[in-house]
Amino acid sequence: MFPGTRSLLRRALLAGAAVALLGAAPGWDGPTRGPAAKPGRTIVYLASDSRNGGVTGVFRGLQAATGQLGWRIHFLDGAGSPGTLDVQWEKAMALRPDAIVLGGFDASAWRDRLAGARKAGIRVAGWHAAPEPGPTPDLVVNVATQARAVAELAVAAVARDAEARGRDAGIVVFTDSRFAVARAKTTAMVQAAAAHRGPHRLRILAVEDVPLPEVHRAMPALVPALAKRHGAAWTHCLAINDLYFDNIHYPLAQAGRADVVQVSAGDGSSLALSRIRSGLSRQVATVAEPLRLQGFQLADELNRAFAGEAPSGYVSRxxxxxxxxxxxxxxxxxxxxxxxxxxxxxxxxxxTGP
Known part of the structure; x- marks a missing residue:
């Protein structure tokens, strides 16, 4: 299905991926028509965890967009804790907003609550709140890139690095199975690696399920154990979020494996971009979500809902x-x-502007 790296990249491009490392300059490919601003609305952004760069990056984009639309916005932080998220949901409902945005957690477990919000006339949208972008039975819209496109781009980057080094790649994948989008990315990465047909093999050594809030505590013990278990066969890491690589550098160095190359299948955090830019770590690439754009898209989709219009159908690349x-x-x-x-x-x- 994926005959080599070039085919992987071609498939990703056909899926609508803007491949920055290939010099793509896509320009605007989204909607050009829609309703005028519906001012005076109140929005609550309910974040899964403000320590997640993707979650906060989208909020900053949404915040800027709401300023242009004449809306008020509140930020509530779940702090990576289901109990805290429950409390913050009640706070969100008490604010009686026009809309709530679920920032970075699955909507499927909250169906009763979301039904209650809809009954109260509150629109609910999500960012990374479902496996794929678009409207769902629970959400006005889920804003995200396509999980498969993200996964295939990340695997293509590993394949390119393996070919440049002239050797097979042994890959450990880090994921968080609590999230549907993470599960979708992980499945797609495993499938793409298995289907790769090139001069050098891409072999998945392990899939490590580490909840994002536990990464900083888990990595110091997990990385040496992986190094001992897989030895020199371990050459690359893939992860569903840059947060794993925020916490992997010192454990790898202490295990004598500072050579392990890292590619993230999301989200293009500021820390990850700094690491890649400096060249001082072994993270060589990240598949970045266009976070600010997605914040603006969330605002536009909600504005369409306020106007009684259907979602735009746009999926960012x-x-x-x-x-x-x-x-x-x-x-x-x-x-x-x-x-x-x-x-x-x-x-x-x-x-906009002066």
Whole structure:
């Protein structure tokens, strides 16, 4: 199904992926028409964990967009704790907002609560709140890139690195099975690696299920155990989030495995981009979500809902970023040039800037 690295990259491009390391400059590919701004709305952003760079990055984009629309926005932090998230949901409902955005956690376990919100006239949208982008029975819309496109880009980057080194790749995958989107990414990465047909084999050595809030505690013991178990066969890591690689450098060094190459299948956090730009770590690439764009998309989809219109159908494209791509990006901003802020301002009929 994937005859070599070139085919993997071609398939990802056909899935709508903007591959920054290949020099793609896609420009705006989203909606150009929609309802004018519906001002005076109140939004609550319910974050799974503010320590997750993707979750907070989307909020910053949404916050900027709500400012243009004339909306109020509240941020509530679940702090990576189901109990805290429960408490914050009650706070969100007490604010009687026009909409609630679920930032980075599955909506499927909250169906009764979401039904209660809809009954109260509250729209609910999500970011990474379902396995795939688009509307769901529980959500006005789920904003995300396509999990398979993200996964295949990450595997393609590993394949490219393995070919450059002239050896097979032994891969450990880090995931968090609590999240449907993480499960979807992991399944797609495993399938893409198994189906790879190139001069060098991509072999999955292990899939390690480590909850994101536990990463900083788990890695110091887990990494040496993996090094002992797999030895020199372990050459690469894939992960569903950059947070794993925020906490892997010192454990790898202490285990004598500072050579293990890392590629993240999300989310393009600021720390990850700094690591890749500096070249001082072994994380060579990340599949970045266009987080600010997705924040603006959430605002636009909610504005459509307030106007009684259907979702736009737009799905943003992931960005595979390496050091060369960051060097080429204007001001190091991987989203500059995508054109979304001007496009949404035209749709909403609002003015931006001085």
């Amino acid at each position: 992931p960005l595979l970023v390496d050091a060369a791509a960051l060097k080429a990006a204007p001001g190091g901003d991987i989203e500059r040039g995508l054109g979304f802020e001007a496009a949404y301002a035209r749709i909403w009929r609002v003015r």
